[in-house]
Amino acid sequence: MRSRRRTVSVLATLLVAGAVLTAVVVQVGSDPSFGPAAESGPVGRTVDPPATVAGYHQITGEAAESLSARLPGTTPERVWFYSATPDDxxxxxxxxxxxAQWSPRLAEEIRTHSLSWGLVNFFAGAKIDDxxxxxxxxxxxxxxxxSQPGKSAVVCRWGDASTVGSVAVFGTTDIRRAGAIAVQFRNAAEH
Incomplete structure (x- = not known):
């Protein structure tokens, strides 16, 4: 139980660190060879966390507040936690x-930097090499x-012309499985 809490805490910290580093580093320069993310598709999308997706159930109430309180500092992203069973x-x-609607800073980054630039910086902040x-x-x-070597979790990150997001799936090292789950979350949440 303690090991699982530590893993959750470490991965939550890495997600936040990746998001914060992206917000800071992406301002340093652009990647003109790929063009700005704003050219990659529809704009004006928003995100609403789904209650249930891919067998995962959103943790709400005091439990969610307690988990959010463990996150280090502030993050430019909103964070939601999910369990494998409804009452867990x-x-x-x-x-x-x-x-881009929630964050003027993100709107500027999407307008001036490529999707690949954002992904590279996110994974550098999350300390995921390949x-x-x-x-x-x-x-x-x-x-x-x-994923980080030796960790039983996979982090997936996406970006498009108006949103960025991440899904960290615990208890797996299967990148294709985690990617499929991340797509299901994205499809359910992004409108």
Whole structure:
């Protein structure tokens, strides 16, 4: 139980660190060879956390507040926790996202930087060395997934013309499986 809490805490910290690093580093320069993310598809999308997706159930109430209180500092993204069963309060998945509507800073980054630039910086902040490209699903944009050596969790990150988001799936090292779950979350949440 203690090991699982530590893993959840470490991965939540890495997701937040990746999001914060992306917000900071992406301002440093652009990647003109790929063009800005704003050119990658429809704009004006928003994100609403789904109650249930892919067998995961959103943790709400005091349990969610307690988990959120463990997150370090502030993050430019909103974070939601999910468990494998309806009444469980131990996360099996963390979902985070931000939109250009919520964050003027993100809107500027999407307008001036490429999707690949954002993914590279996110995974550098999350200390994941070799993320793999995976299918971003019908909403387009770009998505990659990867894991830290020795960790039983996979983090997937996507970006498009108006949103960015991440899904960390605990208890797996299967990048394709985690990517498929991330696409299901994205499809259910992004409108």
């Amino acid at each position: 309060t131990r996360p099996g998945l963390i979902f985070s996202a931000s939109t 993320p793999e490209d995976v299918d971003a699903g019908p909403l387009g944009g770009a998505m990659q997934c990867g």
